[in-house]
Amino acid sequence: MTINYTTLTGAKTVSGSLANFVNRSDLPTEAILAETQAWIYQRLRVREMITRGTLSFATTGNSVALPARFLDPISFTPYTWGEPLDLVDEANLMDFRDEDGDLYESTPSRWAIIGETAYVNSQPTETFAGILLYYAQPADLVATTNETNFLTTRYPRLLRHALMGIAFEHMKDTDRSAGYMQMAEADLQEAARTNDLFRRGQQVPRL
Numbered sequence: 001m002t003i004n005y006t007t008l009t010g011a012k013t014v015s016g017s018l019a020n021f022v023n024r025s026d027l028p029t030e031a032i033l034a035e036t037q038a039w040i041y042q043r044l045r046v047r048e049m050i051t052r053g054t055l056s057f058a059t060t061g062n063s064v065a066l067p068a069r070f071l072d073p074i075s076f077t078p079y080t081w082g083e084p085l086d087l088v089d090e091a092n093l094m095d096f097r098d099e100d101g102d103l104y105e106s107t108p109s110r111w112a113i114i115g116e117t118a119y120v121n122s123q124p125t126e127t128f129a130g131i132l133l134y135y136a137q138p139a140d141l142v143a144t145t146n147e148t149n150f151l152t153t154r155y156p157r158l159l160r161h162a163l164m165g166i167a168f169e170h171m172k173d174t175d176r177s178a179g180y181m182q183m184a185e186a187d188l189q190e191a192a193r194t195n196d197l198f199r200r201g202q203q204v205p206r207l
Helices: 018-022 028-045 156-170 174-199
Strands: 050-057 061-063 069-078 112-115 116-121 128-136
Touching: 018 028, 018 156, 028 156, 028 174, 050 061, 156 174
Parallel strands: none
Antiparallel strands: 050 128, 061 116, 069 128, 112 116
């Protein structure tokens, strides 16, 4: 059976639909599916969510907006620098500023994330850019244009358990909701445990 957006949001008579799973025909299935995906992506970190992008810093400041749908950083490596810039928490960014609070101009040595923005700890002496590796929230399932994604093909059990947990919460059936959300949490743990298997065969590059 194909698991996709159209099936999941189908009527109670459709095998594999959320309405069929919980035997209820009056659910806001599209809203529940959107909420379920958000719930999963808050917690899941797997290879399909790893994305490669670019951060570019100008000489007029020390910050730049993060990419859309950014979740968590992996590394930021400026071009030609060879090594990733040290990622620190926001309290340890330690901007280099003078007594007037103005940023010193120097080569940045660390970076941090505050809200939806990436900061370096000084005003760059020259424009620089680099590769940002990060976890991104995948595009939501949508009719016609994005009927399937890795949740429907690789983690259908997780998706089903989370969908049913949130659906039963909507139906105010707290016991069954708690039971399915507990199974969804176990599915997340199993996904985390098996995710590193994709690194089999990787080698440390020779210097």
